[in-house]
Amino acid sequence: MAEVSRRSALFGGVGLVGGALGGALAMRGAQAPSPDPGSAPGEGGGAPWAGVGQAVETFYGANQGGIATVPQARLALVAFDLLAGASRSTLVRIMRIWTDDAARLTRGAPGLTDTEPELATVPARLTVTVGYGPGVFEAAGLQARRPEWLAPLPPFSVDRLEEGWCGGDLVLQICADDEVTVAHAVRVLVKEVRELAQVRWVQRGFRRGMGTQALGTTMRNLMGQVDGTVQPDVAGVDVGLLWAGPGPRSGTGWLEGGTSLVVRRIRLELDTWDELDRPAREQVVGRRLADGAPLTGTAEHDDPDLEAVNTLGFPVIDVAAHIRRSRSEKPGERFLRRGYNYDEPPGAGVPGSSGLVFVTFQADPVAQLVPIQQRLAEMDLLNTWTTPIGSAVFAVPPGCQEGEYLGHGLFG
Amino acid sequence: MAEVSRRSALFGGVGLVGGALGGALAMRGAQAPSPDPGSAPGEGGGAPWAGVGQAVETFYGANQGGIATVPQARLALVAFDLLAGASRSTLVRIMRIWTDDAARLTRGAPGLTDTEPELATVPARLTVTVGYGPGVFEAAGLQARRPEWLAPLPPFSVDRLEEGWCGGDLVLQICADDEVTVAHAVRVLVKEVRELAQVRWVQRGFRRGMGTQALGTTMRNLMGQVDGTVQPDVAGVDVGLLWAGPGPRSGTGWLEGGTSLVVRRIRLELDTWDELDRPAREQVVGRRLADGAPLTGTAEHDDPDLEAVNTLGFPVIDVAAHIRRSRSEKPGERFLRRGYNYDEPPGAGVPGSSGLVFVTFQADPVAQLVPIQQRLAEMDLLNTWTTPIGSAVFAVPPGCQEGEYLGHGLFG
Ligand code: HEM
Numbered sequence: 001m002a003e004v005s006r007r008s009a010l011f012g013g014v015g016l017v018g019g020a021l022g023g024a025l026a027m028r029g030a031q032a033p034s035p036d037p038g039s040a041p042g043e044g045g046g047a048p049w050a051g052v053g054q055a056v057e058t059f060y061g062a063n064q065g066g067i068a069t070v071p072q073a074r075l076a077l078v079a080f081d082l083l084a085g086a087s088r089s090t091l092v093r094i095m096r097i098w099t100d101d102a103a104r105l106t107r108g109a110p111g112l113t114d115t116e117p118e119l120a121t122v123p124a125r126l127t128v129t130v131g132y133g134p135g136v137f138e139a140a141g142l143q144a145r146r147p148e149w150l151a152p153l154p155p156f157s158v159d160r161l162e163e164g165w166c167g168g169d170l171v172l173q174i175c176a177d178d179e180v181t182v183a184h185a186v187r188v189l190v191k192e193v194r195e196l197a198q199v200r201w202v203q204r205g206f207r208r209g210m211g212t213q214a215l216g217t218t219m220r221n222l223m224g225q226v227d228g229t230v231q232p233d234v235a236g237v238d239v240g241l242l243w244a245g246p247g248p249r250s251g252t253g254w255l256e257g258g259t260s261l262v263v264r265r266i267r268l269e270l271d272t273w274d275e276l277d278r279p280a281r282e283q284v285v286g287r288r289l290a291d292g293a294p295l296t297g298t299a300e301h302d303d304p305d306l307e308a309v310n311t312l313g314f315p316v317i318d319v320a321a322h323i324r325r326s327r328s329e330k331p332g333e334r335f336l337r338r339g340y341n342y343d344e345p346p347g348a349g350v351p352g353s354s355g356l357v358f359v360t361f362q363a364d365p366v367a368q369l370v371p372i373q374q375r376l377a378e379m380d381l382l383n384t385w386t387t388p389i390g391s392a393v394f395a396v397p398p399g400c401q402e403g404e405y406l407g408h409g410l411f412g
Numbered sequence: 413m414a415e416v417s418r419r420s421a422l423f424g425g426v427g428l429v430g431g432a433l434g435g436a437l438a439m440r441g442a443q444a445p446s447p448d449p450g451s452a453p454g455e456g457g458g459a460p461w462a463g464v465g466q467a468v469e470t471f472y473g474a475n476q477g478g479i480a481t482v483p484q485a486r487l488a489l490v491a492f493d494l495l496a497g498a499s500r501s502t503l504v505r506i507m508r509i510w511t512d513d514a515a516r517l518t519r520g521a522p523g524l525t526d527t528e529p530e531l532a533t534v535p536a537r538l539t540v541t542v543g544y545g546p547g548v549f550e551a552a553g554l555q556a557r558r559p560e561w562l563a564p565l566p567p568f569s570v571d572r573l574e575e576g577w578c579g580g581d582l583v584l585q586i587c588a589d590d591e592v593t594v595a596h597a598v599r600v601l602v603k604e605v606r607e608l609a610q611v612r613w614v615q616r617g618f619r620r621g622m623g624t625q626a627l628g629t630t631m632r633n634l635m636g637q638v639d640g641t642v643q644p645d646v647a648g649v650d651v652g653l654l655w656a657g658p659g660p661r662s663g664t665g666w667l668e669g670g671t672s673l674v675v676r677r678i679r680l681e682l683d684t685w686d687e688l689d690r691p692a693r694e695q696v697v698g699r700r701l702a703d704g705a706p707l708t709g710t711a712e713h714d715d716p717d718l719e720a721v722n723t724l725g726f727p728v729i730d731v732a733a734h735i736r737r738s739r740s741e742k743p744g745e746r747f748l749r750r751g752y753n754y755d756e757p758p759g760a761g762v763p764g765s766s767g768l769v770f771v772t773f774q775a776d777p778v779a780q781l782v783p784i785q786q787r788l789a790e791m792d793l794l795n796t797w798t799t800p801i802g803s804a805v806f807a808v809p810p811g812c813q814e815g816e817y818l819g820h821g822l823f824g
């Protein structure tokens with residue numbers, strides 16, 4: 001995302017695949033499959049060109065995967081409600097199970113009690129990211145360690161929230177470049193805890209598949225816009241915007257190296273959007289549809305000139321354009337966007353519904369995200385064609401080392 | 413499917429990609445993107461390693477695509493009901509629109525009135541396959557040309573059909589190796605005819621992504637079984653099992669070069685399936701889970717020995733095993749299986765549901781498929797864990813040449 005080398009060749013040649021893939025995905029230490037020039041192409045999953053399937057994201061580490069990870073093609077976000085009577089020890093049990101299974105599945109090994117082990121053989125950069133809703137701190141009797149910001153976002157005037165897409169005590173973000181891998185991981189992780197927690201909602205999402213486009217190409221949403229261009233440099237100078245520090249706002253230290261996950265389910269009103277002509281659609285965002293360049297520039301990554309005016313003296317980028325409104329003068333009001341498209345099919349008289357599973361990561365959502373969402377709610381040309389229908393906030397614990405479990409610093 | 417070279421390397425190296433991909437996908441004349449060694453990797457969609465995205469399945473030809481085509485990673489099957497008052501000329505209009513748009517989209521060009529043209533730039537082997545339900549012949553006043561076999565399948569004792577997954581006047585089968593491509597094609601093709609036909613149901617499906625496994629690897633279903641091993645050789649000696657001839661059973665000739673599409677939506681009872689131990693699960697099908705080899709053999713493509721008995725004198729492959737029951741002594745009772753997994757997430761107290769969008773193609777479903785489905789309904793160990801919940805039959809017209817529209821031989 002932020003620092004992907006746009007010149008890395010994913011499939012540069014048999015002998016290079018390990019190196020090229022490794023380089024391209026090095027952002028968070030992804031391991032490319034070791035090239036095996038001895039085996040004939042087409043024989044077995046380890047053949048070099050099966051690189052997309054055999055690429056592994058390291059599970060253990062200071063931070064969890066699936067956050068600074070180059071976005072995989074597929075997302076499943078699964079929220080759970082704890083069952084009545086859940087306690088701190090329930091949570092430790094869930095965390096031990098998920099940690100163990102996530103460590104296995106992400107390296108292409110079956111879960112501990114996996115009944116379909118053959119479906120686990122294609123890791124495809126699988127990441128499993130665990131997050132805690134407010135209910136976890138209540139159930140565990142750990143309210144004192146709950147980050148101050150961990151609560152539902154305040155209501156915004158644009159919200160049309162549906163209960164079924166909101167909240168949750170726990171969340172799993174499961175991403176991979178292959179849908180069978182995601183489906184299998186979801187099943188294993190849900191099944192293993194079904195006596196302890198029940199699924200509240202599931203949001204599936206997608207981007208272009210790995211290998212269909214140049215690595216590092218910014219995704220497009222279903223409005224056709226280039227979406228995800230401007231991001232904080234979370235691997236560099238903006239690292240503090242992403243990962244929580246030791247301070248008390250994060251719950252007295254246990255969250256250091258963790259972050260927060262905000263998910264907004266935002267429906268797109270594509271039918272009316274499609275009635276706008278292209279210049280009008282470009283005005284709404286302030287960027288060109290063809291290449292995502294700002295209306296004042298020529299290339300996607302050009303800085304927009306918010307002061308520029310046209311011959312009539314009007315701003316080239318409208319005062320209510322999305323990129324003007326979503327940008328703050330305060331450098332702390334930024335966050336990592338890692339969203340996916342969703343597309344629910346129509347049927348039986350019910351119209352289909354498309355949108356964004358808008359996922360962001362930031363050290364402190366109240367300080368970084370809420371002011372921007374508030375600005376957008378007040379004025380944003382995009383609001384006519386977008387409707388937030390779901391909202392949830394989770395605290396994402398740091399990563400762990402082998403032998404530890406996720407959240408040990410909180411529950412242990 | 414049948415004749416994919418299992419030794420073709422999909423990403424054999426920059427200079428070879430055109431050739432290797434072209435060779436591997438040559439079954440129905442797929443065109444690999446032309447390698448362009450002059451352009452730097454990572455710049456633009458035509459870079460050699462973006463092969464998965466730029467690979468094209470030829471639209472025009474004697475047969476429609478998406479049938480003998482090496483199965484793409486993703487499926488959307490969209491059934492439509494004609495609106496009241498639809499006539500022959502309505503159908504000609506729909507066919508002209510769909511033919512024109514399918515020809516464009518499959519080569520990576522936007523639809524005629526495409527409002528999101530940038531989403532059309534990654535063909536990813538897109539195919540669009542059109543089929544007609546019985547209602548088309550009624551609406552067009554062409555009952556005399558309706559193939560004799562074109563009617564809902566007879567009821568089977570195992571059926572628990574839900575109306576919402578059955579029937580339809582028209583069907584579009586949309587397949588590609590990328591989900592954004594599929595979502596965009598569905599939207600364009602549905603939108604273009606919304607004054608003429610409304611969506612009845614949509615079935616999405618998936619297999620492993622292109623590039624995650626050796627090309628030619630047989631898919632696995634969500635029970636973990638290798639599924640799709642034994643297929644008629646439709647590119648060779650069994651060609652007559654797939655494509656309709658000129659005879660009267662096919663509706664007096666217009667269907668020559670066409671076929672039939674049967675879709676059964678089959679739910680899997682995974683929770684109880686997972687309670688069986690592995691030997692029992694292998695008995696149910698008659699093949700090993702690890703590699704799909706028959707219980708009497710050692711490799712996936714070994715012929716099962718249905719006569720073999722164990723030391724106790726019992727058949728090694730159970731008398732009710734799925735591969736025994738689904739195999740007929742009559743060589744004409746075979747068909748091409750081209751199914752996909754489906755996996756609907758659980759949520760809000762509703763359990764999830766997984767299964768197969770079981771799609772078959774055959775010249776005559778009543779002669780080829782119905783006897784097998786009848787045998788299975790009578791006795792098949794698999795029945796305890798599988799439930800047909802949807803069923804539909806469509807006549808699939810032959811392909812067309814540039815300047816013609818699909819179905820011109822019927823409506824023209
Ligand atoms: C469905 C709803 C939305 C759509 C379709 C959308 C689309 C876009 C697009 C096309 C851009 C320009 C390219 C880029 O830098 O990514 C953009 C930028 C941005 N959006 Fe959104 N957006 C949506 C909702 C939101 C929401 C809810 C927020 C915040 C709460 C947000 C925050 C941002 C930010 C921070 C930027 C970068 C602004 C800059 O510094 O240039 N967006 N969005």
Ligand code: HEM
Binds near residue numbers: 739
């Ligand atoms: C969810 C339901 C089903 C599942 C999970 C399933 C699974 C399988 C598996 C694992 C095999 C063995 C490997 C192979 O050759 O593909 C197989 C073979 C086969 N199945 Fe099914 N099947 C299902 C339903 C059906 C139905 C409804 C039919 C026909 C109406 C059918 C027809 C066949 C045939 C013809 C074969 C090949 C038999 C042979 O000649 O060896 N299957 N199936």
